[in-house]
Amino acid sequence: MKTLILCFSFIRKNIVPVIIVMILILVSLFVLVTLIGEYRYMSYTRDVLLRSEYKDGAYFMVPLDPSYVGYEKYDAFRDEIRKFDACGDIITIKKFSSQITVNGVEMPLNVIICGEKLRKMFQLDVKEGSWFKDGISSVSAVVGGVTVRDISVGDVISVSGIEAEVVGKIGDVVFYPSFNSSGNTGTSADELFDKNDTMVFLSEEGIPEREYEEKRGFRIDANSYVVIKKDADENSRKELLTFLENNGWVAQYGDIIAESDRRLEMHLRSLLPLPVFLIVVSTVCAICICGVIVKRSLPDFSKYYMIGCTRKRCIMLISAPLAVLFGLPCAANIASVFFFPHYLRARSVGAINYIIDARSAIPVLVYFAALTAILYAIPAALYGKNSPLDFYRRNV
Amino acid sequence: MIKLEKVSKIYKVGGEPFYALRDADLEIKEGEMVAVQGRSGAGKSTLLHIIGCLDTFERGDYHFCGIDIKNQSRSSLAKIRNSRIGFVLQDFSLINHRTALYNAEAPMLFGNAPFFEMKKRARNALETFGVLSQEKKKAVSMSGGQRQRVAIARAIVNDPDLILADEPTGNLDSSTAAEIMDIFVRLNNEGKTVIIVTHDDVVASYCQRRIVISDGILSQ
Numbered sequence: 001m002k003t004l005i006l007c008f009s010f011i012r013k014n015i016v017p018v019i020i021v022m023i024l025i026l027v028s029l030f031v032l033v034t035l036i037g038e039y040r041y042m043s044y045t046r047d048v049l050l051r052s053e054y055k056d057g058a059y060f061m062v063p064l065d066p067s068y069v070g071y072e073k074y075d076a077f078r079d080e081i082r083k084f085d086a087c088g089d090i091i092t093i094k095k096f097s098s099q100i101t102v103n104g105v106e107m108p109l110n111v112i113i114c115g116e117k118l119r120k121m122f123q124l125d126v127k128e129g130s131w132f133k134d135g136i137s138s139v140s141a142v143v144g145g146v147t148v149r150d151i152s153v154g155d156v157i158s159v160s161g162i163e164a165e166v167v168g169k170i171g172d173v174v175f176y177p178s179f180n181s182s183g184n185t186g187t188s189a190d191e192l193f194d195k196n197d198t199m200v201f202l203s204e205e206g207i208p209e210r211e212y213e214e215k216r217g218f219r220i221d222a223n224s225y226v227v228i229k230k231d232a233d234e235n236s237r238k239e240l241l242t243f244l245e246n247n248g249w250v251a252q253y254g255d256i257i258a259e260s261d262r263r264l265e266m267h268l269r270s271l272l273p274l275p276v277f278l279i280v281v282s283t284v285c286a287i288c289i290c291g292v293i294v295k296r297s298l299p300d301f302s303k304y305y306m307i308g309c310t311r312k313r314c315i316m317l318i319s320a321p322l323a324v325l326f327g328l329p330c331a332a333n334i335a336s337v338f339f340f341p342h343y344l345r346a347r348s349v350g351a352i353n354y355i356i357d358a359r360s361a362i363p364v365l366v367y368f369a370a371l372t373a374i375l376y377a378i379p380a381a382l383y384g385k386n387s388p389l390d391f392y393r394r395n396v
Numbered sequence: 397m398i399k400l401e402k403v404s405k406i407y408k409v410g411g412e413p414f415y416a417l418r419d420a421d422l423e424i425k426e427g428e429m430v431a432v433q434g435r436s437g438a439g440k441s442t443l444l445h446i447i448g449c450l451d452t453f454e455r456g457d458y459h460f461c462g463i464d465i466k467n468q469s470r471s472s473l474a475k476i477r478n479s480r481i482g483f484v485l486q487d488f489s490l491i492n493h494r495t496a497l498y499n500a501e502a503p504m505l506f507g508n509a510p511f512f513e514m515k516k517r518a519r520n521a522l523e524t525f526g527v528l529s530q531e532k533k534k535a536v537s538m539s540g541g542q543r544q545r546v547a548i549a550r551a552i553v554n555d556p557d558l559i560l561a562d563e564p565t566g567n568l569d570s571s572t573a574a575e576i577m578d579i580f581v582r583l584n585n586e587g588k589t590v591i592i593v594t595h596d597d598v599v600a601s602y603c604q605r606r607i608v609i610s611d612g613i614l615s616q
Contacts (some may be wrong), residue, residue: 009494220435241576303489306450307550308478308506 006304007321010297014289018325021285026329028278029364031331034061035271036363037354043266044355045175045189045262046230052253053120054091057227058241059179059187059256061249074220077247086232091117091225093179094218096308098160100148100200111159112176112195113218115204121144124201129168131151132203139163140208144170145198157200159330160302164202165264171339171357178228180223187251189260219328268322286326290378293318301383315379321371330368334361397589398424398447403456405442405612414444418550418612419456426557431583431600432593434609440593441562441607444463446482447561448589449473461557478507482551486563488543490535490550494568496542497531500549507554525579526598535579536555541572551586552615561592577602 005240062077078090094113100104112118119132120168124142132140143151151157155166178194226244228237244250251259299313309317339362407418416439424430434440442483445451447457449465458465461480468476482503483489490499501518509517517584522528525545527538544564561580565573581602584590590605600606608615 001511006505009491009498013493080519185588300491302507303491304502305474305502306448306477306483306489310474312470313506 010101010293010300010318011321011325013296014293017285017289018290018322019284020331021289022325024278024282024285026332027365028275028282029329029333030279030336032219032275032367033191033360034354037360038271039264039267040189040265040355040359041353042260043119045193045258046124046264048124049189049192049253049256049260051123052104054088054117054225054227055253056230057088057091057225058244058334059192059223059251059253060226061223061251063248071122074222076303078224081226081244081271081331083242085237085242086228086236088227088229089116089117089120091227092114093118093177093221095221095273096160097216098200100157100198102212107198109145109147109159109198109200111200111202112269113204113207114201117227118177119203119303124176126168127171129166130174131168132201136205138165140165140167142166142168142170142181142201143199144174144201145196146172147198148200149268157388159200159202162202162207164200168173170199173355175355176201179223187249187256187259188263189256192238192256203252207331214395235355249269267326277324283371283374286322286377287374290322290375291382294379294382298382311383315376318379318381319372322375326371327368327374330364330371333364336363337364397426397428397514398422398591399416399457400447401457403441403446403453403458404445405451406454406613415612417446417453417614420612420614421606422614424589426589428605429580429588429590429603430592430605430607432591432609433595433597434479434598438609439612440609442612443614444491444560444562444591444593447558448483451478460490474506474544478503479554480555480557481527482548482556482559484544484547484559484561484564486566488535488540488547488567490543491578492536493534495532495534496527496546496549498537499535499546500531502551503554509554515611516544517553518549518588521553522546524552525549540568541575544568544576545579548583550574553561556588558589558591561581561590563594563596565594565596 042289055076060081062074066283078092085285096111096113098109098111100109101107114132124133125131131142139162141157141159143157143166148157149172151166151167151169153166157164157166173195174192174197175195175201177192179192228238228240232240235391241250241252297318301309304314305311337356340356399418400420403420403422405414407414407416420443422443432440432443432467442451446453447460449460449468449499455464460476463476465473465476477483489575491502494502497515497518500521502536504514504517519528520532522531522545525548527542527545527549530538530546535546538546544567559580564580565576577599580590580592590603592599594600605616
């Protein structure tokens with residue numbers, strides 16, 4: 001209590017600017033955390049592609065053509081592509097909507113049927129378990145999102161009548177491969193993904209595909225990824241790619257990675273200046289306020305020293321309350337990071353293209369540590385130069 | 397109570413040593429009231445700062461109530477200043493933007509006084525010196541005499557053994573100065589050891605003993 005009174009004694013005259021700086025820190029850290037979250041999402045999708053086992057291939061985007069509506073047209077066109085010698089395979093994404101019963105409540109969810117090639121093309125990060133396994137004999141599932149939060153690795157779930165063993169678990173927001181609808185020609189890695197707050201990935205093995213497709217109504221993304229055979233010669237490659245280019249848009253694997261790098265760089269260049277500017281402004285303001293408080297309190301410091309305060313304690317009496325007050329917006333940001341899954345669960349926020357998790361708190365903690373060090377260094381330096389004895393010699 | 401043996405305080409001035417205090421020998425017994433006199437720059441305040449554990453010294457030994465001051469840590473010296481010494485200075489050295497009550501209770505913020513007794517003890521001290529009615533007034537808005545009374549209340553609130561006063565009447569008119577000196581005499585009569593630095597013979601006349609300092613050298 002005594003220490004609180006003393007701390008308040010030092011900062012009471014400057015409480016308004018202190019509150020303004022607290023708001024500045026709150027806003028600047030919030031902008032920084034969201035920017036980093038967005039950057040992490042973009043770099044995550046790029047990293048997933050970098051892990052792909054099919055680096056020699058091309059993302060093929062079909063044109064926006066009404067005659068392509070319907071599975072038959074797409075299937076027929078894919079059959080045509082398969083006829084080329086260089087074509088190793090065509091990776092498509094099959095989805096359907098379903099429901100899952102969690103704690104007795106039926107919840108809607110989206111399902112992706114993952115064939116072996118799709119699984120090897122997009123090896124998503126899992127928080128628990130693994131991203132499928134080799135040699136699957138019965139249906140396996142990887143789940144993610146707030147709705148299926150209580151499902152554990154090893155549980156058996158039932159999705160539209162299909163029993164599947166959960167082998168892996170993704171975080172609260174699931175970024176899943178999505179080959180866009182026709183007409184979208186974005187070719188950076190993040191364009192090949194979408195997000196959802198509930199998702200189940202089922203292994204294709206064990207599912208009677210054709211019957212199931214008819215019964216449940218798969219949706220197959222219009223675009224696809226054409227894998228080029230390893231032993232394909234230059235001419236057959238060229239032939240395949242020319243065919244694809246003549247019938248839509250093509251982005252080869254290397255082009256996707258290059259485009260992703262370019263977009264990441266552009267993203268940083270365009271968005272980083274704002275949080276950096278805000279953080280520099282708030283830090284400079286914090287330093288100025290600390291300096292002003294120390295300067296203003298020098299006479300008081302000499303009096304407190306006379307009646308039994310040490311230099312070290314005086315420094316702490318200034319730096320500690322400032323660190324606590326400026327730590328509050330940092331704590332608020334850290335709390336928002338940790339409560340993010342709860343907001344998702346409560347549907348207060350929807351899934352967004354940001355990765356916000358415990359790691360998002362690291363830059364906030366680093367900033368707080370640096371700010372605390374500065375807040376200690378300023379009174380230490382100023383009190384070092386103007387000791388209470390110097391004050392007495394000059395004034396008494 | 398106070399025993400200085402060959403104490404020297406040396407400053408470096410232009411690379412040359414300057415003796416603010418040279419081989420000072422001094423003994424003051426408990427319950428004494430002593431005046432330290434000398435011209436400006438003679439070393440009076442330096443002596444007071446050393447006795448009050450505010451400043452260090454380069455040579456000699458200083459024992460305060462049997463404690464070897466030279467070998468004490470900064471925090472021990474702070475504790476001694478807090479609990480065993482009370483300071484009264486010419487400029488009052490109050491925290492001007494805070495109330496008389498806050499100033500009187502300030503030493504207890506650094507000491508062992510129970511938190512819930514602080515206000516009561518501070519009010520008692522203010523009452524003793526006739527300024528309780530001013531408790532809510534900020535120090536800056538009080539008269540010189542009232543401020544010095546608050547400063548004395550602050551000096552005695554932790555019940556110290558020693559009161560050090562540096563020109564305590566320097567900023568006061570003669571009648572107020574006389575009132576303040578009466579307070580010091582009263583405190584001395586109650587058993588406090590009082591050391592007053594002054595250049596004023598009238599003030600010194602209240603004391604039982606005079607010590608003169610000239611160019612850092614003490615003579616009694």
